[in-house]
Amino acid sequence: MSEPAPLPLTPRERLLEAHRRLCAAYNCPIAYFHALGPLDELVSSLLSHRTRNADSARAFRQLRERFPDWEAVRDAPVEAVQEAIAPCTWPEAKAPALQRILQLITGRRGALNLDHLGEMPVTEARRWLESLPGVGPKTSAAVLSFSVLRARALPVDSHHHRVAQRLGIIPASISVGPSHGVMEAMLPPEWDAQGVYDHHEVLMLHGQRVCFFRSPACARCVLLDICPTGQARRTGLREAEPRVRSGASAERGPQAA
Structure with a gap:
């Protein structure tokens, strides 16, 4: 049988x-491929949308080299930010979008950081991130998983x-x-x-x-x-x-x- x-x-x-x-x-x-803080990881992830990894990494590196901190990126002329992130796709759209997100974080937090995410349950932290324009489930999970927060989130x-x-x-x-x-x-x-x-x-x-x-x-x-x-x-x-x-x-x- x-x-x-x-x-x-x-x-x-x-x-x-x-x-x-x-x-x-x-x-x-x-092994985790880097150890960025959550705000750095958010910026890196936003630049990577529809962009090859090598190009988004170059755009992120140029942004860090040309501005001393994220407050300077937030307050800079949009043309300067656009020039810095030129290696990524659609820098003319991503530059103002990035500055808008940095402004929103500052307004909500009273400071430009995402340190509070580490104290929140993952579902709440993802909901907070996804309330920002242009941030969806992949980006919110990437910020929590790939950054130094090392949270249990699946991109x-x-x-x-x-x-x-x-x-x-x-x-x-x-x-x-x-x-x-x-x-x-x-x-x-x-x-x-x-x-x-x-x-x-x-x-x-x-x-x-x-x-x-x-x-x-x-x-x-x-x-x-x-x-x-x-x-x-x-x-x-x-x-x-x-x-x-x-x-x-x-x-x-x-x-x-």
């Missing part, structure tokens, strides 16, 4: 199995999102913003901030190195046997692949992320 066919994995089971395999492949725990970028869609962890119809809450709800409560950070990093790295937007390298993917998209591609059923979008058109300009 033959063995019964295994039951298909649930989305949460796929997430956990992908995490286990990718952590082995990319050597978790993964989802386009690579992470693409891998999760192809694995069937999230539906093909869900965009990056709403996907944050869906995937956060699947995370084991016992995972600490490092575990949540590792989860984002390994899915992002896999999207960058294997699960490319065009022509994913399914033949060398450690997740192939649990990936509906990979299995469909392997058998030639290309129509079964979810329509994964690369992001907004360049004409649309920067948006909340």
Whole structure:
């Protein structure tokens, strides 16, 4: 008598199995890539919207070199800020938007800092950040996770999102913003901030190195046997692949992320 066919994995089971395999492949725990304060991280994240990492890093570096502190950036002529962040996309839009956010933080806090975020529950800290114009769930999570606060927050970028869609962890119809809450709800409560950070990093790295937007390298993917998209591609059923979008058109300009 033959063995019964295994039951298909649930989305949460796929997430956990992908995490286990990718952590082995990319050597978790993964070191944090920098140690910026939360305000620095917010500025860095805002500059990175729809921008290559190397270009946004250069824009951030030039901003720090040309102004002594964030108060000086806030109060400078907008043209000077725009010139400093020229390496990033849409500097003409990001410069006034950045100054507006710095002004709002000063008005709400009485000082230009985000030190209070470390004393707040993560959900409240994210809500506070997302009340700022242009700050969405990805940026709020990045500020809390990537900065020295090292909070338990899950950012989802386009690579992470693409891998999760192809694995069937999230539906093909869900965009990056709403996907944050869906995937956060699947995370084991016992995972600490490092575990949540590792989860984002390994899915992002896999999207960058294997699960490319065009022509994913399914033949060398450690997740192939649990990936509906990979299995469909392997058998030639290309129509079964979810329509994964690369992001907004360049004409649309920067948006909340």
